[in-house]
Amino acid sequence: MNLTPEDPRITAFALGEIDPLEAKQIEAAVGASAELREAVESIRSAGSALEQAFAAEAGPEMSDVDKAALYPGRDSVPSGGSIGRRRILFWPLLAGMAALVMVGFILVPTFAPVWESARHTRVTVEEQQVREETRKRWGEQELTADGEALFKNRFSSTESVPASGGEVDRDVMDVVVPSRESIALREPSARAQAMPRPKPASPPPPQTYVVDSRLGAGGYGYDDEVAQTAFPVQTSERMRNLQEEAGGSWQRPHLYVNRLSPQDLRARSKPWNTDAYDPIAETGFRSPLIAPVSTFSIDVDTASYSQVRGFLMAGRLPPPSAVRIEEFLNYFSYQDAPPAKAPADGGDPFAVHVEQAVAPWAEEHRLLRVSLKGYDVPWEERPASNLVFLIDVSGSMNQPNRLPLAQEALQLLVERLDERDRVAIVVYAGAAGVALPSTSANNTETLRHAIGQLKAGGSTNGNDGIQTAYATARKHLIEGGNNRVILCTDGDFNVGITDRELLGEYVQKQADEGVSLTVLGFGMGNYKDNMLETLSEKGKGTYGYIDTPAEGRKFFLHQLAGNLFSIARDVKIQVEFNPSEVKAYRLIGYENRTLKTEDFNDDAKRAGDIGPGHGVIAFYEIVPAGVEIDLPGADELRYQGEAAPPSGGADGELATVKLRYKRPAEEASRLIVEHIASGEPAPLEAASEDFRFGAAVAAFGLRLSGSETVQGFEWEAIRKLAQGALGQDPGGHRAEFSGLVERAEKLDVE
């Protein structure tokens, strides 16, 4: 046998792929040659290094639910003798198979519709030939529009194949091909019937970011070495060349589902999107004659800002639906004064401030800034805390900006607690169960050790994670104290209650009964932002996104008290505008938080909570009476004149701001009312720093979310506005914001 190390058989032999007979011969040859032996050894060690690297990399896996949804055929493909040998094995993750089958079984009812349209494509001999033709050209991801049409056309003529259930043709392989069409378009697969002429395919989505998440982190982690793997498919040079080569863009249907564009994933099945952001409907301008009252719940979450920062730092503009402007505004701290009177002396737990000035992007418009500032509770006087950390330890958490960051942040928190507090750790997804039973927080060493011992690994496959966490919290419930589950996850979220609705209800019930939920996101990629935001809302807790140690410090050191317990609950704001002064108004942000007018006085309707030292900012853009504006068409009102005469003492008032809140232990809400005088608005330069900075942030958010109204306001102008209002800037967050505006400017021109 004439073997050199260059011979591919050496590799095959090293990897155990040679059949026994030939293997004996090769073994002899290898035994006789040091060179060959060395080659074999080095091949094997390279192989095992690769295995380890992939295992450690553990990119955001498709959750079992996604897998079950897409490969139902795994459990139902007939394994008749004739095709047994040619059966295709997809994703043979042996360890997870049992779990997969179980999960698939449980989820059958939910995903029945997807099953029906999943493609059991019988691949005919003709298709084989076509595939042979183009196998060299296999490249990346989706079929383009032309490709789809071509593909459908080609594979419609499978008359020779009986419908499923018929005889199996020897030349035919039973293939479950989760092609893009079956997933995105849910059309009946090309089976025995000839399909009608293909309709013209819809235009390809404009910016398809295909994230090859196998390459780790879904490409979005900003300090991730392989973040560059996410790239826009449509503009890839290589893709275009391939398409041209293939003379019309027939492409091999891709097999790896993680490469679907976010649009396809969304279209596939609603609750289980990856990269899921709820779309935001921008509140347009409204006339006070038609909608005199604007009501919304406060929100002190900051996750959207951290995430958008992550996008920008990674070199791409965020999806517009990831932009929640209220979370941008609330990310920063402002100089608003806390209440003058302490609550013990009968004062309200927060103070209300209003300010008006000319809007920076529209000279005739004004901005109205409404802010709340909660009073500060000295740390020693805080209520005792009973905390349960519910930590995602799935494989995907195994990256530097995920579990290790969570561990660091938790260490910080634990350092700040003392013997009045209790801490427990429950893990899910991978390992499951109580990692540390509820322990008094003065046992610092025990806690540090337990946190340090956490390891990520295994697939996302949890059971009872969240129920265990709440049960643990209940076991040591502190009456009147701060009982809280703190969820740390990268969004790969499978805590035992898979139905999003049910999970929300469960969390809400627990919150009503005294155990709230704070949600912390780590890392991007499979990040279920919408679900996590909703959960934290129902759980009466904050939702933060921690992408760097600095952010961890911000959350767990500087703003710790605010993030842990509340000083006022169910805080709602209602603003009534005076039609004789205001032609139109709009609330910037808070789209997810708007309430119905009657909800304001309905104490049963929940709203957000405020923690000590928290500030809440909202901006209204106001078009004063007398200024022209195009409003969504509503008919002339019959029973109300153009400018309703102001009633009793409301002369010269722009608007009235009302707030309702509940003290922590009370069920009945309290009311605060403030009237805002109208008059010449201050010019922008005369407005306070906080106002100007906030205006810059609002403009930034509006531009990022694609709002038409500020398109004329240049990025550079936004940046200048922010720069001129940095103030003291403890923590450097405002300066950082300025940098983000610059980045956005650069990215926007591409």
Add this chain to the structure above:
Amino acid sequence: MRPLEIIPSFVTPADLEPTPDQAAERRDAHIQILQLMQALPESQREVVRLKFQNGLSYKEIAEVTELSVGNVGFLLHTALKTLRSRLVAAGE
């Protein structure tokens, strides 16, 4: 009560981990190999992943990718050859 001032700037449980240096080294090695992967042509990368991440046999890879077994063998052989030589070069 723990006043803010005496908290060390970042508490890491490094002292609790068995061999932090080794862990870091391993991590670096992983990152390095993944980066080297990036330099391979797509076809080779795909096959390497199927073999070493998903654990498929040559035959299975051939079925999944619709190449011949010989093709698969050749791709893997070339990929490993490249990776090995680059790893050696990097090590020096």
